[in-house]
Amino acid sequence: MNEEKRTLSIKTYYGSLANMKKKYDRYARKDGLQATDKKTYEAWKKEARQTLSLLLGLDKMDKVPLNPIVEETVTLDNGIIREKIRIQTEEDVWMPIYILIPQGETKEKRKVFLAPPGHQGGGKYSIAGCDDIPAIADAIKRFNYDYGMQLAKMGYVAVCPDCRGFGERRDEYAQKDDEESFLRSSCYNLSHMAEAIGETVVGMCTWDLMRLLDYVETRTEWDTEHIACLGFSGGGMQTLYVSALDDRIKAVCISGYFYGFKDSLLILNNNCNCNYVPHLWEHFDMGDIGALIAPRPVMIQSCKEDHLNGPRGLENVYEQMDILKAAYRVYDAENRIVHDIEEGGHKWHGDHVEEVFQTFFEQIENEE
Ligand SMILES: [Zn+2]
Numbered sequence: 188m189n190e191e192k193r194t195l196s197i198k199t200y201y202g203s204l205a206n207m208k209k210k211y212d213r214y215a216r217k218d219g220l221q222a223t224d225k226k227t228y229e230a231w232k233k234e235a236r237q238t239l240s241l242l243l244g245l246d247k248m249d250k251v252p253l254n255p256i257v258e259e260t261v262t263l264d265n266g267i268i269r270e271k272i273r274i275q276t277e278e279d280v281w282m283p284i285y286i287l288i289p290q291g292e293t294k295e296k297r298k299v300f301l302a303p304p305g306h307q308g309g310g311k312y313s314i315a316g317c318d319d320i321p322a323i324a325d326a327i328k329r330f331n332y333d334y335g336m337q338l339a340k341m342g343y344v345a346v347c348p349d350c351r352g353f354g355e356r357r358d359e360y361a362q363k364d365d366e367e368s369f370l371r372s373s374c375y376n377l378s379h380m381a382e383a384i385g386e387t388v389v390g391m392c393t394w395d396l397m398r399l400l401d402y403v404e405t406r407t408e409w410d411t412e413h414i415a416c417l418g419f420s421g422g423g424m425q426t427l428y429v430s431a432l433d434d435r436i437k438a439v440c441i442s443g444y445f446y447g448f449k450d451s452l453l454i455l456n457n458n459c460n461c462n463y464v465p466h467l468w469e470h471f472d473m474g475d476i477g478a479l480i481a482p483r484p485v486m487i488q489s490c491k492e493d494h495l496n497g498p499r500g501l502e503n504v505y506e507q508m509d510i511l512k513a514a515y516r517v518y519d520a521e522n523r524i525v526h527d528i529e530e531g532g533h534k535w536h537g538d539h540v541e542e543v544f545q546t547f548f549e550q551i552e553n554e555e
Contacts (some may be wrong), residue, residue: 243390287317287339296410305420310354378460388461409446431479442488450497474510482518484547
């Protein structure tokens with residue numbers, strides 16, 4: 188039978204987007220940052236953190252002992268030691284992690300970066316630079332995805348976890364070894380399991396990173412007083428939320444994930460489920476969540492042609508940067524924001540990281 192004759196060709200569609208954009212304008216951001224001085228900012232921050240924690244479902248997370256298990260320790264060809272460990276983040280929930288540890292003498296204890304993964308890279312495998320796996324080698328080329336390995340080459344300890352639904356943590360329907368399944372995540376399935384019970388995917392990821400911080404703090408051979416977090420895309424999302432809620436992160440880099448919700452998640456409504464937190468937009472825009480990081484140094488990286496910025500491009504980023512800057516202004520700390528704007532599409536750019544973070548760590552240490 189002729190394929191074309193099996194359906195009707197619809198000339199006019201009656202979708203919901205136009206209505207939802209108006210609803211957004213009517214209901215969104217009722218708890219956005221308004222503060223113009225330290226006192227009102229700090230009061231807002233306290234309340235906003237409580238609201239955000241509840242929206243993410245963090246109240247439903249149960250603390251269990253970390254029970255760390257070292258599964259493997261290898262020395263890579265480049266001399267970097269790669270530990271594979273596993274920690275328990277909740278009952279029956281395990282987080283596998285690669286830790287990249289540079290070798291050689293240093294004057295001070297090595298600083299540590301958490302480097303959570305984004306989508307389409309097989310979780311920790313691309314971040315930790317496992318280019319001996321061909322599918323991962325391609326993902327690394329596509330997004331310059333091995334930022335964990337890049338950090339280790341700069342001399343930092345890079346902690347590269349699988350977040351929930353990625354890599355070894357894929358849920359049942361995504362547990363296949365073909366290339367597509369290996370690279371993708373089970374955020375869709377996770378969100379179906381989580382949301383109706385009051386949890387969220389990004390809440391699970393945030394909780395797990397908080398427990399990962401607890402683990403890193405036990406590794407006293409490293410500098411656990413100045414832990415940084417860096418992530419691109421979905422890893423940028425996780426970096427944003429954990430840094431907003433946990434002050435143990437002292438310096439932050441969010442790449443490819445800083446833009447207004449309306450353009451980037453409502454209009455671009457085909458994005459992954461993990462981006463969507465029930466009721467979140469009623470309270471905050473993304474800039475407000477970023478504003479919870481103030482006054483800790485933060486680098487935001489945006490690519491000019493990144494389709495995820497939405498139809499208005501960088502305009503949608505600048506508006507959120509303005510909210511972020513307003514928070515730092517109350518501390519007279521706008522110099523602690525670096526907005527790194529790069530050419531091209533959705534991709535990680537590591538060229539300025541070393542220099543920027545050297546400055547960030549100096550800023551932090553001068554203050555102490
Ligand atoms: Zn996702």
